[in-house]
Amino acid sequence: MITKEKNTNMDNSKMYQVSTLQALALGYSRSVVTVGELLHHGDTGLGTFEDVDGEMIVIDGNCYRATDDGSVKEADDDTGVPFASVAPMTSPLEYAIGGAENIDELKQLLTLKIEEGFALNSMHVIRIDGSFSRISARSEKGTHAHHVTLKDALCVTQKSFAFENVKGSLVCVYYPDYMDGINAAGWHLHFISDDRTKGGHVFELSMEQGTAKAARLTAIEIEFPSDPAFDTYALKDLPDSDIKTVEQGKE
Numbered sequence: 001m002i003t004k005e006k007n008t009n010m011d012n013s014k015m016y017q018v019s020t021l022q023a024l025a026l027g028y029s030r031s032v033v034t035v036g037e038l039l040h041h042g043d044t045g046l047g048t049f050e051d052v053d054g055e056m057i058v059i060d061g062n063c064y065r066a067t068d069d070g071s072v073k074e075a076d077d078d079t080g081v082p083f084a085s086v087a088p089m090t091s092p093l094e095y096a097i098g099g100a101e102n103i104d105e106l107k108q109l110l111t112l113k114i115e116e117g118f119a120l121n122s123m124h125v126i127r128i129d130g131s132f133s134r135i136s137a138r139s140e141k142g143t144h145a146h147h148v149t150l151k152d153a154l155c156v157t158q159k160s161f162a163f164e165n166v167k168g169s170l171v172c173v174y175y176p177d178y179m180d181g182i183n184a185a186g187w188h189l190h191f192i193s194d195d196r197t198k199g200g201h202v203f204e205l206s207m208e209q210g211t212a213k214a215a216r217l218t219a220i221e222i223e224f225p226s227d228p229a230f231d232t233y234a235l236k237d238l239p240d241s242d243i244k245t246v247e248q249g250k251e
Contacts, residue, residue, distance in 0.1 A: 012090040015123045015217040016041035019225055021183050022235040024048070024083040025150045029143075031080025032225045035063045038081050041221070044125050046171050046190040047084025049075065052153060053142025055201045057171055057192045058086050059127065064192055066139045066199040070161040072192060082225075085173050085183060087125045092213040093117075097128065100207045107187045110172060113214070123217040124174040130210025135163040135191050137200030146229070161200065168193035170202065170210075181235075182222070 018032050031050045038047075043061040048054065054065040056075070063075045095113065100106035114124055140157040171190050175183040192199035224230065 012088050012215075013217055014219040014221055015085055015087050015125070017183065017220060017222045018047065018081050018084045020181065020222065020235065021083065022181050023225070023230065023233055024052075026233050026235065027145070027147045027149055027153070028225065028230060028233055029082045029146070029150075030225065030227070030229065031082060032223055033081050034077060035075045035079045035081060036077030038084055038086060039063060039077075042086025042088050042125075044089040044127055044171060044215070045084060045086030046173055046188065047081060047086075049142070050080030050082055051142030051144055052082070052140060052150065052157070055139045055190055055199070056081070056084060057190045057199050058084070059169055059171055059192060064196060064199065066137075066190075066192070066201075068139045068141045068157070068159040070137065070139065070163070070198055070200055072197055072199045074196075085125075087123075087215055087217050089125065089127060089213060089215050092127075092215045094211065094213050097130070097207070097210040097212055099209050100205070103189070103202065103205050106205065106207060110174070110187060110212075113212075114174065114216075117216070119216050121176045121178070123176070123179075123220065124172075124214060125217065126170075126172040126174070126212055126214040128170040128172065128207075128210040128212045129168075130170070131167050131208040132163070132191075133165060133206040133208060134204075135166060135168075135202060136204035137161060137163070137191055137202050139200040147232075160203070163191075163193065163198050166193055166198065168198070170205075
């Protein structure tokens, strides 16, 4: 596996975000930056691609696309990105996780860990390398429609799949409650297998054991779309239930 050379000019305490979740969920899925530009700002994170064409996993300074059958390929540097969150994984806090029977248990363990550090109002990127009895995930094909909500688009384009007895990595991004809408409040998890052939947006899991590397972020830079179409979206009109449905798999 080839790991790209890290950008030494990255701000180690800053989350870099492309657009906002409100914009994506309301149908703004045009390219804002390219994959190559995104990787200048972080080596670990997640997001999606232009027209919501697959789930993004950024790990070890590489960007991967999980397609609607759960297979994974590395994304080209010129691929468009409408929404993503990345950060440098520099000098992270490391700790072991004994296991988790389901995704809610894992999220509770991660939240407890950041609460112990009095950091619930900060952003976090956590990478968990481990063994999993099961990963239930999803991805989707792209759609060129605009002003069609992400929730409605995923009803047509999204497919679910599962991986059994697999080793790999979870990329976990946490935003505090007061940032809800800018991104999804709480935890958002994507998975990629050790051999970089399988992955997607995680709905459920059973983890046997894992090792976490965690970075706390105390600043954020948001790259807003610059084209006039962005200003035709009423970003406050998105119901909270839509965010939970498309990002956390909950009604």
